[in-house]
Amino acid sequence: xxxxxxxxxxxxxxxxxTNDDFAGIMETSDEWIYSRTGISSRGYASGVPTWKMxxxxxxxxxxxxxxxxxxxxxxxxxxxxxxxxTPSVACLVAGELGLFCPAFDIGAACSGFVYALDCAERYLRxxxxxxxxxxxxxxxLSRYTNFNDRSSAIIFGDGAxxxxxxxxxxxxxxxxxxxxxxxxHLFGKLPFPAYPFYEYEVTGMEDYPGPENVIIQNGKEVYKxxxxxxxxxxxxxxxxxxxxIGGIDFFIPHQANIRIIExxxxxxxxxxxxxxxxxxxRANTSxxxxxxxxxxxxxxGKIKRNDIICLCGFGAGLTYGAMVLEY
Ligand code: COA
Numbered sequence: 001x002x003x004x005x006x007x008x009x010x011x012x013x014x015x016x017x018t019n020d021d022f023a024g025i026m027e028t029s030d031e032w033i034y035s036r037t038g039i040s041s042r043g044y045a046s047g048v049p050t051w052k053m054x055x056x057x058x059x060x061x062x063x064x065x066x067x068x069x070x071x072x073x074x075x076x077x078x079x080x081x082x083x084x085x086t087p088s089v090a091c092l093v094a095g096e097l098g099l100f101c102p103a104f105d106i107g108a109a110c111s112g113f114v115y116a117l118d119c120a121e122r123y124l125r126x127x128x129x130x131x132x133x134x135x136x137x138x139x140x141l142s143r144y145t146n147f148n149d150r151s152s153a154i155i156f157g158d159g160a161x162x163x164x165x166x167x168x169x170x171x172x173x174x175x176x177x178x179x180x181x182x183x184x185h186l187f188g189k190l191p192f193p194a195y196p197f198y199e200y201e202v203t204g205m206e207d208y209p210g211p212e213n214v215i216i217q218n219g220k221e222v223y224k225x226x227x228x229x230x231x232x233x234x235x236x237x238x239x240x241x242x243x244x245i246g247g248i249d250f251f252i253p254h255q256a257n258i259r260i261i262e263x264x265x266x267x268x269x270x271x272x273x274x275x276x277x278x279x280x281x282r283a284n285t286s287x288x289x290x291x292x293x294x295x296x297x298x299x300x301g302k303i304k305r306n307d308i309i310c311l312c313g314f315g316a317g318l319t320y321g322a323m324v325l326e327y
Contacts, residue, residue, distance in 0.1 A: 002172035002325055003121045006132070007065020007164035010295040011056040012282070013043035019154070026150045033154045038258025042157030042283030044142045049083045051092040053160035054138035057291075058093050065164035067132055072164070074123050074133040075103040078112030078287040080188075080316070081140045089138055109186075110254045110315025111176070112287030113137045114323050117165070117311070118174045124167045136162040137287035144188055146214035155257070156215070157283030161291025168326075171308055173241025175233055176321035185221035186316040188214060222318075226256060229320035230264035234312050237322035245270060248324065249307040250297065254314055255279040255289040276302065286315065303327055 018041045019030035034040055045053060054077055062069050077090035082105065090103035108115035113135070120133040141156035184205045191212040210216040230253060238245055251274055253261050258279055265272050276297045285292060290311050297303040307327045314320040 001125050002168050002170040003117070003124060003165045004168040004170070005163045005325070005327055006166050007061040007063070007067065008291070008295050008298060009057040009060025009062070009064055009162045010292050011053040011160040012292070013045045013048065013158050015044045015046040016041050017044050022154050025147065026153070028150050028154060036259070037155055038277070038279045039155060039283045040280045043159055045140045045158040050079060050081050050138045050140045051083055051089045053140070053158070054089050054093050054136045054162065055096045057138065057160040057162035058097065058134055058136050061134065061162040061164050065132070067164060069097050069099060072097070072099055072132050072134050073101045073130040074120060075099065075101060075136070076116040076120050076133065077105045077136040077138060078108065078116040079105055079138050080107055080109050080112070080286060081143055089136065093136060108287070108319045109317055110256065110284070110286045110289065111313035111317070111319040111321045113161070113290045114311050114313040114321040115176060115319070117163075117323060118176055118321065120165060121172070121174065124165070131166060133165050134162060135165060136160065137291055139286040139288045141215070141284070141286055144213065144215050146211065146216065151219050152215060152217050155284045157285045159282060159285040159288045159292050161288050161295055163291060163294075170326045171241050171243065171324060173237045173239070173243070173324040174322070175236035175240055177229070177233065177319070179225070179318045182221070182225055182318040183316070185225065186215070186217045186318065188216065223257070223260060225318055226260045226314050227263045227267065229314040229318070230260070230312055231267050233314070233320045233322035234268065234310055237310060237324050241324035243308070243324065247308060248274070248310045250274055250276055250303055251310045251312060252276045252290050252293050252297070253312045255282060255293055256284050256315070287313070
């Protein structure tokens with residue numbers, strides 16, 4: 001069994017923040033940011049909550065799939081930037097769509113879309129009554145950006161992507177992994193309220209003290225992890241699909257940094273042209289970056305029906321994963 005993406009949708013915020021805008025509030029430059037990351041600009045949600053971005057992307061994906069919303073039997077959303085710790089983004093989307101199916105969020109950071117899709121595939125494989133599943137990634141990184149840290153602030157953007165999937169026969173392979181010991185290199189501490197009955201302690205992140213409620217990263221460590229995780233996940237997913245690297249038409253990597261993508265491509269001996277890259281204008285939108293890149297590539301006519309694609313995510317957790325399927 002495999003899954004087929006029968007509809008795609010996206011939400012890209014209207015408000016664009018350029019590298020020059022950053023140069024106006026911190027000591028940096030367009031030249032530094034672009035040459036180190038491949039990013040020129042990013043969208044900031046500015047008033048549109050995370051769940052609402054998910055609704056826009058979901059509605060477009062359902063319309064694009066040409067299915068009646070009532071036929072959706074499962075909603076999985078991936079986010080690390082939810083508006084509420086409960087209810088989930090998936091439930092809020094279900095409410096907007098008037099659906100009563102299972103709906104839940106998963107948190108696997110920038111690997112979240114691959115994790116959510118893998119999870120939905122398992123539902124479709126084991127539940128014959130389920131016809132369509134909706135998988136959404138909605139992220140508002142601007143809400144958790146540390147504007148006092150110029151090396152991390154400049155990489156993030158906001159957006160949402162969604163797909164409707166159904167069961168099909170065909171090529172399929174998936175691989176998910178994690179490296180929890182590396183979690184301290186990329187994390188965000190929640191602001192715990194003063195609590196009268198319990199002490200709380202956050203351990204393991206002592207090397208990187210920082211403010212709460214913002215993303216803290218050791219860029220160099222994350223970079224080192226990413227350039228190893230990407231080839232490892234891709235090779236395992238391609239093997240699980242019974243293919244060779246040459247059998248993949250397009251790779252859709254998490255859009256974290258163009259240099260990470262270039263290094264991984266070189267390590268695997270894959271021409272860079274086979275990688276879908278939209279980081280220049282979308283930046284790093286965490287789990288939304290893969291579906292956003294897919295949407296852009298399909299709309300540009302680059303990815304076409306029956307192309308074999310390989311999605312690859314990596315990020316906080318640390319997590320990583322890849323999936324091979326036919327578009
Ligand atoms: N503008 C100008 N200078 C900056 C800067 C900025 N925005 N950010 C950092 N610098 C400076 C630093 O202060 C440092 O200066 P110093 O040498 O005088 O101390 C120098 O540039 C190098 O800083 P460093 O943090 O070591 O830069 P880097 O080459 O590692 O690049 C990243 C920083 C974040 C671009 C890079 O590490 C990276 O992309 N890592 C992966 C991050 C990632 O992908 N995270 C998400 C994963 S899902």
